[in-house]
Amino acid sequence: MKLKSILVILLLAAFIIGCSGSVDTNNLSAEEYYNYVLNLYNEEDYDIAVQEWQNFLLQYSGSAFNDDGQYYLGMTYFKKRQFLLAAYEFSKLIRNIPASPYVPDAQFMLAESYYELSPPYPLDQTYTKKAIEEFQAFIDFFPANPKVEETEQKIKSLTEKLAQKDYHSGVIYEKMEYEKAAMKYYAVVAETYHDTQYAPLALYNKIQLELKKGLTNEALADVSIFLSRYPNDPNAKELQELEAKLTIKK
Numbered sequence: 001m002k003l004k005s006i007l008v009i010l011l012l013a014a015f016i017i018g019c020s021g022s023v024d025t026n027n028l029s030a031e032e033y034y035n036y037v038l039n040l041y042n043e044e045d046y047d048i049a050v051q052e053w054q055n056f057l058l059q060y061s062g063s064a065f066n067d068d069g070q071y072y073l074g075m076t077y078f079k080k081r082q083f084l085l086a087a088y089e090f091s092k093l094i095r096n097i098p099a100s101p102y103v104p105d106a107q108f109m110l111a112e113s114y115y116e117l118s119p120p121y122p123l124d125q126t127y128t129k130k131a132i133e134e135f136q137a138f139i140d141f142f143p144a145n146p147k148v149e150e151t152e153q154k155i156k157s158l159t160e161k162l163a164q165k166d167y168h169s170g171v172i173y174e175k176m177e178y179e180k181a182a183m184k185y186y187a188v189v190a191e192t193y194h195d196t197q198y199a200p201l202a203l204y205n206k207i208q209l210e211l212k213k214g215l216t217n218e219a220l221a222d223v224s225i226f227l228s229r230y231p232n233d234p235n236a237k238e239l240q241e242l243e244a245k246l247t248i249k250k
Contacts, residue, residue, distance in 0.1 A: 030063035067100035087113035111135040163193035
């Protein structure tokens with residue numbers, strides 16, 4: 001057995017048995033160092049792996065394993081639930097090594113990092129919007145990727161959250177009798193998020209406020225939109241009857 005192979009085996013063995021001393025990686029080749037740190041990652045020793053990936057990227061920045069190390073540094077941060085740091089490392093790979101075969105996975109994981117940062121709907125939704133943006137970029141650049149279907153579902157769930165936030169803002173303003181502001185939020189939900197579950201609710205509420213404020217023409221226009229988009233909605237029959245009454249009055 002070659003001396004170099006023996007050295008690698010001894011280093012990995014020392015790690016596996018939990019040796020308290022640090023491994024001297026100075027004499028390892030790029031491939032040997034990469035395999036050593038990848039083993040740390042696979043053994044879920046993420047704290048040490050982060051440090052070693054950083055050292056590896058400094059020591060072998062021009063090696064054939066540079067993009068591997070960059071990707072797994074992002075993955076290690078992701079596993080540690082340090083999602084902003086993960087996003088930064090994934091974006092760094094996409095920006096600096098655009099020809100890497102890791103770019104599709106890095107783009108997906110960049111979006112996934114923001115997805116994990118997306119908070120409940122009452123809170124600021126900056127990360128939600130960022131996740132949608134990055135997931136959409138993934139679909140645009142890699143439309144044949146097997147993860148596209150999963151990505152589309154995640155975009156849908158994130159969009160529902162944005163719609164929910166604006167819908168409930170409208171509800172709150174309506175309860176406070178700030179009807180103009182409520183109508184504005186309902187309009188945003190109806191037009192921007194028209195394929196979510198909150199759109200027909202928002203449009204129905206907007207119609208009711210328009211009727212309350214005597215805006216008959218606006219109400220009729222919105223009823224027509226509602227019936228064309230949501231003919232099977234539970235409120236559709238009521239609005240059909242309303243449309244008939246308002247039309248007769250005109």
